[in-house]
Amino acid sequence: IIQQMKRIFIWFLSFSMLLSGCSGLKNILSARDAEAAIREVLSLGSEFGGSILSKKGAFSKETLMSALLPEDFQKILNTLETLGLSKEIGKFSATLGTAAEQTVEKSVPIFLLGIKQMSLKDAVQIVKNGGTAATDYLRRTMGDTLRKSISPVMHQALENYKLETEWNNLIAPVKLFAGDKLNLSLSNLISGLVANMMFNKIAEKETAIRTKAAERKSALLQKVFGKIW
Numbered sequence: 514i515i516q517q518m519k520r521i522f523i524w525f526l527s528f529s530m531l532l533s534g535c536s537g538l539k540n541i542l543s544a545r546d547a548e549a550a551i552r553e554v555l556s557l558g559s560e561f562g563g564s565i566l567s568k569k570g571a572f573s574k575e576t577l578m579s580a581l582l583p584e585d586f587q588k589i590l591n592t593l594e595t596l597g598l599s600k601e602i603g604k605f606s607a608t609l610g611t612a613a614e615q616t617v618e619k620s621v622p623i624f625l626l627g628i629k630q631m632s633l634k635d636a637v638q639i640v641k642n643g644g645t646a647a648t649d650y651l652r653r654t655m656g657d658t659l660r661k662s663i664s665p666v667m668h669q670a671l672e673n674y675k676l677e678t679e680w681n682n683l684i685a686p687v688k689l690f691a692g693d694k695l696n697l698s699l700s701n702l703i704s705g706l707v708a709n710m711m712f713n714k715i716a717e718k719e720t721a722i723r724t725k726a727a728e729r730k731s732a733l734l735q736k737v738f739g740k741i742w
Contacts, residue, residue: 542742547636550737551647554719555628558648562714563621566707572613574606580706581699582687598683605679609703612670616663616707623662624711627655641742643723648716660708667707668700 565571594602631654633639639646671677680699688697721728722738729735 542637542640542737544636546733546737547640548633550733551633551636551639551650552628552631553731553733554647554722554738555651555715556625557722558715558718559621559624559628559711561718562624562711563617565714566710567614567618569614570610571617572610572706572710574603574610577606577609577613577703577706581697581702582684601679602683605676605683608674608679609671609676609699612667612674612676613703613707615670616667616704617711619666620659620663620707620711623666624659624715627651627659627662631655637742640737645716645719648712648719651715652712656708656712660704663707664700664704667704671700671703 628651631651633650639650677699680697684697718728722734726735726739729738
């Protein structure tokens, strides 16, 4: 009887360990799932950013001018407005906003391609880090490439509206004070603004997916972001 009880005990212990091992396996995040989920999050974020930032009025005059000129030189521009250039500056910023919106729409495929080609090192850790770790990784590893890829698209939009010429005319007085101290390349500056605002929207979507169950539309997102690893 004692021997039989020992065998039962050993069998029960082994079965319990087996169940525990299976349970543990369920809590292991595979690199393949993590990588696929991160790409999905970033792709959804890019599409979200495109849908918001391509709408009319997405780029305010204040946002555009802050991107174009440091605060000290914005004061000079404000002075010029009071001296009768308000209408010209208002027209310029409105048209520039339209060019930026059009560039955003055309930049979404550029972001999606970049995400597809991105090398994801330690995808599991990116998932576990929480917050906006995936967006931060994209910004850090692909940010410069994406900005450079957007620049020709922005340049074409500016050409369509002859904005480079208008910009050079507007900032002629500013150049008298600034000399060569400022990077006044319109296409580069606004490309940087578009990229940064897109990254911000991607981060917003990532945060929503990580924190709100309703944002996890696919089975993969539910599997990867629906639990604490």
